[in-house]
Amino acid sequence: MLAEIITIGDELLIGQVIDTNSAYIGKQLNKIGVSVYQITSIQDDKTHILQAFKDAESRVDVIIITGGLGPTKDDITKKTIAEYFNDTLIRDDSVEKNIQDLWHKYVRQTLLQVNLDQALVPSKATVLMNTLGTAPGMWMERNNKVFVSLPGVPFEMEGLIDREVLPRVRDKFDCPYILHRTLLIFGLGESTLAARIEDWEDALPPEIKLAYLPSLGNMRLRLSSKGFDKSKVISEVQKQIDTLIPLIKEEFVGFEEDDASIEAIIGKQLTKIGKTVATAESCTGGKIAERFTANSGASAYFKGSVVSYATESKINILGVSKEAIDTDSVVSAKVAESMAKQVLELFDTDFAIATTGNAGPTKGDSDVEVGTVFIAIATKTGVYSEKFMLGDLRLKVINKGANKAFEMLLKEIFKN
Amino acid sequence: MLAEIITIGDELLIGQVIDTNSAYIGKQLNKIGVSVYQITSIQDDKTHILQAFKDAESRVDVIIITGGLGPTKDDITKKTIAEYFNDTLIRDDSVEKNIQDLWHKYVRQTLLQVNLDQALVPSKATVLMNTLGTAPGMWMERNNKVFVSLPGVPFEMEGLIDREVLPRVRDKFDCPYILHRTLLIFGLGESTLAARIEDWEDALPPEIKLAYLPSLGNMRLRLSSKGFDKSKVISEVQKQIDTLIPLIKEEFVGFEEDDASIEAIIGKQLTKIGKTVATAESCTGGKIAERFTANSGASAYFKGSVVSYATESKINILGVSKEAIDTDSVVSAKVAESMAKQVLELFDTDFAIATTGNAGPTKGDSDVEVGTVFIAIATKTGVYSEKFMLGDLRLKVINKGANKAFEMLLKEIFKN
Numbered sequence: 001m002l003a004e005i006i007t008i009g010d011e012l013l014i015g016q017v018i019d020t021n022s023a024y025i026g027k028q029l030n031k032i033g034v035s036v037y038q039i040t041s042i043q044d045d046k047t048h049i050l051q052a053f054k055d056a057e058s059r060v061d062v063i064i065i066t067g068g069l070g071p072t073k074d075d076i077t078k079k080t081i082a083e084y085f086n087d088t089l090i091r092d093d094s095v096e097k098n099i100q101d102l103w104h105k106y107v108r109q110t111l112l113q114v115n116l117d118q119a120l121v122p123s124k125a126t127v128l129m130n131t132l133g134t135a136p137g138m139w140m141e142r143n144n145k146v147f148v149s150l151p152g153v154p155f156e157m158e159g160l161i162d163r164e165v166l167p168r169v170r171d172k173f174d175c176p177y178i179l180h181r182t183l184l185i186f187g188l189g190e191s192t193l194a195a196r197i198e199d200w201e202d203a204l205p206p207e208i209k210l211a212y213l214p215s216l217g218n219m220r221l222r223l224s225s226k227g228f229d230k231s232k233v234i235s236e237v238q239k240q241i242d243t244l245i246p247l248i249k250e251e252f253v254g255f256e257e258d259d260a261s262i263e264a265i266i267g268k269q270l271t272k273i274g275k276t277v278a279t280a281e282s283c284t285g286g287k288i289a290e291r292f293t294a295n296s297g298a299s300a301y302f303k304g305s306v307v308s309y310a311t312e313s314k315i316n317i318l319g320v321s322k323e324a325i326d327t328d329s330v331v332s333a334k335v336a337e338s339m340a341k342q343v344l345e346l347f348d349t350d351f352a353i354a355t356t357g358n359a360g361p362t363k364g365d366s367d368v369e370v371g372t373v374f375i376a377i378a379t380k381t382g383v384y385s386e387k388f389m390l391g392d393l394r395l396k397v398i399n400k401g402a403n404k405a406f407e408m409l410l411k412e413i414f415k416n
Numbered sequence: 417m418l419a420e421i422i423t424i425g426d427e428l429l430i431g432q433v434i435d436t437n438s439a440y441i442g443k444q445l446n447k448i449g450v451s452v453y454q455i456t457s458i459q460d461d462k463t464h465i466l467q468a469f470k471d472a473e474s475r476v477d478v479i480i481i482t483g484g485l486g487p488t489k490d491d492i493t494k495k496t497i498a499e500y501f502n503d504t505l506i507r508d509d510s511v512e513k514n515i516q517d518l519w520h521k522y523v524r525q526t527l528l529q530v531n532l533d534q535a536l537v538p539s540k541a542t543v544l545m546n547t548l549g550t551a552p553g554m555w556m557e558r559n560n561k562v563f564v565s566l567p568g569v570p571f572e573m574e575g576l577i578d579r580e581v582l583p584r585v586r587d588k589f590d591c592p593y594i595l596h597r598t599l600l601i602f603g604l605g606e607s608t609l610a611a612r613i614e615d616w617e618d619a620l621p622p623e624i625k626l627a628y629l630p631s632l633g634n635m636r637l638r639l640s641s642k643g644f645d646k647s648k649v650i651s652e653v654q655k656q657i658d659t660l661i662p663l664i665k666e667e668f669v670g671f672e673e674d675d676a677s678i679e680a681i682i683g684k685q686l687t688k689i690g691k692t693v694a695t696a697e698s699c700t701g702g703k704i705a706e707r708f709t710a711n712s713g714a715s716a717y718f719k720g721s722v723v724s725y726a727t728e729s730k731i732n733i734l735g736v737s738k739e740a741i742d743t744d745s746v747v748s749a750k751v752a753e754s755m756a757k758q759v760l761e762l763f764d765t766d767f768a769i770a771t772t773g774n775a776g777p778t779k780g781d782s783d784v785e786v787g788t789v790f791i792a793i794a795t796k797t798g799v800y801s802e803k804f805m806l807g808d809l810r811l812k813v814i815n816k817g818a819n820k821a822f823e824m825l826l827k828e829i830f831k832n
Contacts, residue, residue, distance in 0.1 A: 039456070040455070191531045298725070305722075313762075346729075
């Protein structure tokens with residue numbers, strides 16, 4: 001059972017928009033045992049779209065198409081699908097009613113003919129009702145191959161994938177069980193890890209695939225397997241994990257459930273033990289707070305943050321001593337530790353993270369080298385900090401700084 | 417002059433990693449007049465990679481490949497390229513020296529044979545030196561077609577694209593001039609805008625392409641054209657813009673230079689007029705601060721933020737009155753306006769943004785419906801707020817809330 005994802009839109013090819021849809025679709029298909037063989041992004045061009053359909057049909061069983069279904073003239077996917085299936089467009093009453101309902105509920109502007117025309121669908125299509133937007137999804141079959149066309153707006157596409165597409169794919173095809181287990185590992189580089197587990201890796205059975213997934217400051221190792229005997233797949237992978245873990249005992253932190261982020265793992269752990277956290281952020285500028293609060297249920301453990309970007313706000317709001325800043329510099333262990341202690345008190349939390357550094361590209365209120373970051377962790381009983389050199393690329397310093405801070409906090413939580 | 421981008425890695429197809437590399441490469445190629453015809457993402461599988469190379473070679477002039485160049489066993493791109501070119505791998509001394517230098521400078525772990533083997537390159541390849549990492553870029557030519565292989569780590573790939581690939585592509589091919597102008601438009605939906613400018617759009621000359629780019633709460637309209645006569649391309653597009661702007665006079669906000677984000681436009685404007693901003697964020701959780709500080713030079717205008725996620729922090733740190741929270745609810749116009757006024761004073765800025773709302777999925781410290789967000793803008797002379805209903809998807813509420821806040825602030829700045 002193979003699938004291909006085709007994303008349509010000039011904005012993808014000129015890099016104005018990042019294709020996040022494919023990752024979502026790939027992840028969801030994978031969960032029901034469908035492997036994505038290829039992702040193809042192409043322009044809003046009829047000839048090219050037709051060619052891509054033909055190529056995909058020769059490679060895979062299910063083709064998922066997103067984009068090009070809007071009400072405007074540059075959206076040509078629907079017409080092209082109809083042409084590919086030698087079909088004509090007809091008006092679908094239930095879609096038209098959905099458009100009118102949505103319009104009356106949410107939109108202050110006049111309902112136009114171009115909006116109503118989104119109710120036109122190929123006569124051979126099964127309509128997939130889009131309750132979050134005006135462009136319907138469409139399901140078409142030919143020679144046991146399935147074409148699904150979905151709007152490109154992420155939230156609408158996601159709703160249709162979950163509610164309409166996955167159940168139908170599962171019904172139509174006999175899908176194997178796919179298992180991924182991802183191990184989170186701290187403090188080992190890719191090659192050192194590879195050398196450490198080389199013998200184990202060489203002895204892996206061929207049906208179990210291994211992937212190294214390094215990302216700014218964190219390392220993940222993913223084992224994947226699939227088969228029609230679910231319990232066998234699970235036990236075979238578990239057997240390998242049981243022999244792997246002793247090799248990385250010191251550095252193994254835990255499993256990523258469903259690809260959870262490190263901040264989600266922290267959130268789950270804090271909720272479990274009933275503890276709270278706050279942050280005082282200078283060089284990370286709110287990134288740590290934003291990543292905590294992106295997770296639902298964050299209010300159970302995240303109390304808030306002071307983004308003390310300007311030096312005077314470290315003194316006025318956090319209460320860091322001016323003397324410490326003058327003698328040790330604003331980017332120093334002393335200031336980071338003071339920020340963490342103060343914000344812990346200010347928000348009355350069990351843990352606090354503080355960051356101060358220079359993300360570049362030029363030197364700020366401190367003379368330290370660009371990329372220097374001090375991160376401090378405070379608890380009710382103490383505070384400590386580490387110094388990092390994170391390079392001279394601004395977004396790298398910010399993101400790597402946030403990752404390092406989460407890593408330090410997670411270790412601290414597990415210590416307790 | 418057409419290009420194809422091939423990204424290699426199972427993690428892309430199972431949705432564990434979002435492909436941001438393609439957007440970067442697409443954007444940079446576009447600037448020098450190279451159109452990306454297709455983006456293809458495939459698995460770490462030799463047969464599939466060879467097929468993708470062959471297909472791409474039949475379609476385009478330049479093929480840019482990223483991923484699969486790491487030191488571990490799951491990375492097979494280099495060997496596959498050598499096979500595709502009937503070539504063998506040889507050790508490159510300058511690459512080996514670069515690896516040793518990087519290792520001694522940044523890495524605490526032992527340098528292993530697998531790391532040194534990253535100095536193996538196809539004998540026919542021109543090495544593109546990667547000063548940010550151990551995997552070198554490779555440039556290979558055959559029958560006037562170019563294959564470029566780059567590491568998948570974004571920062572390394574970006575450095576190689578900018579310093580090594582773009583200059584070589586420009587030297588080798590005669591590239592046309594490509595122009596994109598993107599207009600930022602507030603307060604008009606896609607279909608209403610399309611109806612408003614229909615006659616203008618129908619009269620566009622065929623060489624000028626138009627695209628509607630809606631994104632959470634903002635609308636962008638992009639005109640694109642290309643040709644070998646640069647000044648003609650510029651003047652033809654300008655002529656169209658001059659007739660377009662009167663049609664959207666009220667809603668047209670400005671041009672996006674080089675696809676700048678709205679927060680970058682605000683930052684530029686604040687720097688120009690020498691004014692500052694702070695934020696008090698509840699439901700947006702630091703997202704606004706994080707987006708401001710992602711831009712270099714933010715310290716000139718962004719002073720900081722209080723992320724008052726817990727209700728008590730709105731009282732203790734920001735000084736919102738407990739009475740206002742009790743009588744009007746924590747999610748209310750009064751609380752939003754009070755937060756904005758207080759944070760303006762706390763950070764002593766010219767502008768302040770405040771957000772309070774419920775991003776869901778469940779109700780928090782307030783009884784308001786999930787998706788309700790109040791956003792306030794304060795200046796030295798006053799404060800006002802707006803209420804928004806942003807749906808029931810958490811990340812949508814956060815991101816749309818941030819976009820709406822930036823939109824309100826930009827309007828306020830332009831008023832002054």
